[in-house]
Amino acid sequence: MLRIPGSTYRLQLHKDFTFDDAARIADYLHELGISHVYSSPYLQAAPGSMHGYDVVNHQKVNEELGGAEAHSRFCKKLGQAGLGQVLDIVPNHMSLGKENQFWWDVLENGTSSRYASFFDIDWQPQEERLRDKVLVPILGDQYGRVLQAGGIKVVRRGIKFQVECSEQSLPVSPPSLPVILGKAAEYAKSDTLSFLAASFGRLPAPEYVDRRTILARHRDKVVLFTLLQRLCAEEPEILVAMDRSMAELNENLDALDDFLNQQNYRLAYWKTADQQLSYRRFFDVNTLIGLRVEREYVFEETHALLLDWLKRGVLDGLRVDHPDGLRDPMEYFKRLRERAPDAWVIGEKILEPGEFLREGWPIQGTSGYDFLNVAAGVLVAPEGLMELSSIYSGFTEQPTDFHAIAHEKKINVSQEALGSDVNRLTSIFVEICEANRDRRDYTRAEVRRAIREVAACFSIYRTYVVPEREEITEEDREYITQATECAKENRQDIDAGLFDFLRDVLTMEVKGKLESEFLMRFQQFTGPVMAKGVEDTAFYCFNRLTGMNEVGSDPGRNGLSIEEFHSYCGKMQETHPLTMTTLSTHDTKRSDDVRARLAVLSEIPAKFGEAIRRWSRMNNAFRVRKPWGDPLPDRNTEYFFYQTLIGAWPLPMDRAKAYMTKAVREAKQQTTWVANNKEFEDALNLFIEFTYSYAPFQRELQQFVERILEAGRVNSLAQTLLKYTAPGVPDLYQGTELWDLSLVDPDNRRPVDYALRQRLLEELKLMTGDDAPAKVLAKADEGLPKMWTIHKALQLRRERPGSFGAEADYVPLMVDGTKHDHVIAYLRGEDVVTVVPRLTLKLGGAWKDTSVTLPEGRWRNRLTRENIEGGEVGVKELLKDFPVALLAREDVGGKADA
Structure with missing residues (x-):
């Protein structure tokens, strides 16, 4: 039987937020109403990893999080708190480095490595100089220059030798050891060392498909090193001779160059990676190498611990990172399903508008970006977006055809990074x-x-x-x-x-x-082109309304109608009713609350346009002018900056600077990650500093944000309630149970104040009277309305799981009246109704004759405690005490609100 979560709470684990830290908030999460903790990857990752996607060992729990013992304590505490667990996993790639013993073995032994077939390496590329070698692009300059400057050395570690350069270590190929050991044997006058040197040189070089010979070679290599260890222990002068031979090698550049050419890798300038890399990466990240998980023995090796946890009930489900990177996603999911038939499995599949998850995949759904974009799209005004197109074009004098921009950026990224x-x-x-x-x-x-x-x-x-x-x-x-x-x-x-x-x-x-x-x-290949060309480039170039620039979105579209929203939800209930729904993730470009506030700009495009033109005139003196070229920063960056301030205000200057630097480098229009334009970046930072210190601008910005603040919060509550009641399993990203104005990572991975959240939840639980909604709204600045909505929705989901499950209906409700287009209303199962407003700033509270028709029966608003009779109900009356409504039918066996 499938172990389906009622809800999930995403935690980002790292060295500063460990298993023990997570265990300490388990009771709080259960009290909030969460059913499952959804953890970031926590198999052994590269040292210092802040996200866990750079796995180096699939058989081990990350030591920086506390290791296996802390993991056991964490899992035990979750069980005691009544929480299940879902884990994010990374089947597509591994991190490089000496901590990855598979990779270290490949560098040491090349095609004769036991793990050569684990990685997606092209051993026979077009360039002959790279045949049977792996390109290692880690040098800070041309290879010859680094060598000449003494930047590459051979060092001894015990009885083994390594190549050190660019603060990294790489193993030495055993068959190349006679270069060092042979000369050392002469100095030590040791026949035994001479024999061992020759034996290393005679090790065979089988291809990775010849498994039997490879294993025999590995056995012989281990025996030779064991004998060398014994010899060095018995005759310490052997080590002295080895060091002398090694020192002579390091001093002779020609000999060192020849020795390096005998290795199974080719050291290279880091800039060569984009054009000459011989292995498949995760997108364009050189340090993340593609795995051949389609090979069954690779799957078994990399999933053994995960499958054991699923079998023993430590985990109830998995979120599979980037399945589109796999050679055959369907085959992978089928194999996973066969080994874990009861697990809740979702894939981080990015769906473009109009695209749906393949119904044949044996998983429950996606990680929720499709829902996120539908929820965002239904909260913007189409006509306002069209007007914003003109405002954006006039302000920046740049092309505003998103699809043309995206196509150009995809071409660029395939020419360069890919x-x-x-x-x-x-x-x-x-x-x-x-x-x-x-x-x-x-x-x-x-x-x-x-x-x-x-x-x-x-x-x-x-x-x-x-x-x-x-x-x-x-x-x-x-x-x-x-x-x-x-x-x-x-x-x-x-x-x-x-x-x-x-x-x-x-x-x-x-x-x-x-x-x-x-x-x-x-x-x-096409996935990385889309991700790097569109999400990581075009989304920072096309800035009409930046809140629409989200993973899997088409920011060139003019929003979605209510009918399109209902159509999407009906489709999901029919095909993937147990998918994940989310609004913020560790990868979203902006938090849900930033997007909710920016959506309001589509309701007041003219006022926004007037404001930024006025601000641009006010701040014009702060742009850097040179005798040549346009003032810096450019208009597109300035337009982006003003939206960032509006969406995330109050935003400390240090966060604004860090975010804007990342944004302009991602845009690749004025500066890039690989070629920083210091003049531009310095000018941008000066512009930010001056605008932050200029009181007239700060005053106007504050006033503008105050005018849209309430409407933005209503949008946030609307999309939050949609997430918790639409088809699917709702996920809550860490800390976003209160207003959260975070931007893209690493901004959205800042520490979460759980003491504050625990205190506020305790306050909420004491608000039991009829005046509770008023008390909650009185503390709006602290984020209580959002936590209240989440808490009440989660309580209802826990109380009535059947109303939100795979068999529950999703039925749009009739909305009549002059302002019907400002209401989204639907029925879940037979006994839960959601009613949320949209475009409330334009509405101005003038609901007039607008009404929603509820099914017959007695209903109770779980957010206000108001009792309501079925039939036609005025929306103004329904929303008079709280911005959104969550109704539970009380005459079908449902439990009354406590």
């Missing part, structure tokens, strides 16, 4: 063309450009065609055809036949071993 991925795909496709006489004359340059263009034309993260199973849906066929036709239109300088051929390979019209390999890798 260049090595394109090169790998190009090499495979050139081979495919070479084997086809009708296609062999396409040049490598043409193929490369065509691959980039088709990838940029995809409107979704990826397709899921599987040649091995002859599996392709009409949906995927349509996406592929649409992308190739778009590419043809955009690149008429390229032979249209090449795009047709690409389409035929991607839709399995043309089949073969290479064709299948290209297809599977291309599908893993």
